Amino acid sequence: MKAFGETLKQIRNSRNITQQQLADNNLLNRSTISKIEHSTEEPAYEIAVRLIRTLGITPDEFSYIRNNYQLNAHDKIIYDILNIAYSTETNKIDKIIEQGTSLSSNPIITRLIPILKGFKAANTNNLGLAKKLILPVWNDYLSKIETWTILDLCIINLIFFVFDEETMACISEQAIQTIENNYQFLKSLESSFLLNQAILYMERQDFNSAITSLNRALPLIEHSFRYDKLFLAKGRLAICNNNKKEALYCLNVLKEMGAINVQQALREEITKFNNQF
Incomplete structure (x- = not known):
């Protein structure tokens, strides 16, 4: 990983910002910016964040650039977890578990590994183990x-299925x-929370509540341009x-x-709730 000052200089030059401009925007002397860039002075955290934001990027993006445009091991696992879309992505989940095991000293990762193992167990219908x-x-x-936090919300969305209906309803509304x-x-x-709400209501034959959740989800899905989720929601509405x-x-x-994972999920639901037709 490159030094803070080296990265600051690299980004500043690439964005055609002078040391004086960076200093003026943060009430610093140009000589202070020079010292930071040459690693002879370390800025306080608050100043470092101000400098980074003046360059028009976030602290997370700065760290990513500083690490030669690569995520560190911890951030890579968090990123992959945030991007789990479906329980059928078993290969991705296995890879995250394998990577996370090597970071067992990290308290956040330690909590995430059993969640992922439980998520995988549920996908094989082993709800007891999950x-x-x-x-x-x-x-x-x-x-x-x-x-x-955002990570907490994503994790809660993954473990939704382990709760009873009353608990699920409280947790989902709190999350929303x-x-x-x-x-x-x-x-x-x-x-996603509303889609998960809907399928749990459908499992309990409460199709009216499922319809309410799906109708709440539709405008949100349209706003995010996720057409795979849109047709999953419309398919579930058709079942209800x-x-x-x-539905077909x-x-x-x-x-x-080409949304194979979503298509598979909807096909199984059409078969499961065939008595609705």
Whole structure:
């Protein structure tokens, strides 16, 4: 990893910003910027963040550039977890678990590994093992956090299936409120909570509640331009409304889109709820 000052200089030059301009914007002397860039002076954290933001990037992007445009091991695992879309992505989950095992001294990663193992177990219909792995993490850690972060919300969305209906309803609404209050840009994640709500209601034959959740999800999905999720939601609505023709149409669209994981999930749901047609 390159020195802070070296990276600062690299980005500053690439964006045609002079040392004087960077100094003026942060109420510093140009000589101070020069010392930082030559690693003879280390800036305080607050000043470092101000300098980075003046360059028009985020601290996370600065770290990424500083690490030669690569994520460090910890950030790579977090990134991969945030980008798990479906439980059928077993190869991706196995790889994350393998990478995470090598970082067992990290307390965050230590909590995530059993969650991922439980998520995988649930995909093989071993719900008992999934609960055994996941619930201790929920009870000892996630349930005690006052305000969930983006990572917390993504993890909670993955473990949704281990809770009973009443608990699920409370957790999902709390998660949705957290997103709406603090992370309004997470429209896609909010829609995922609602899609998960819907399938759990469908499992309990409560199709009216499922329809409500799906109708709440649709405008969020349209806003995020996730057409795979859009036709999954429309397919579930078709099942709830006893419209097999529409459900099969959505299934065919997903096939044409190449959204194989989503198509597989919807096909299984059409078969499972065949008594609706």
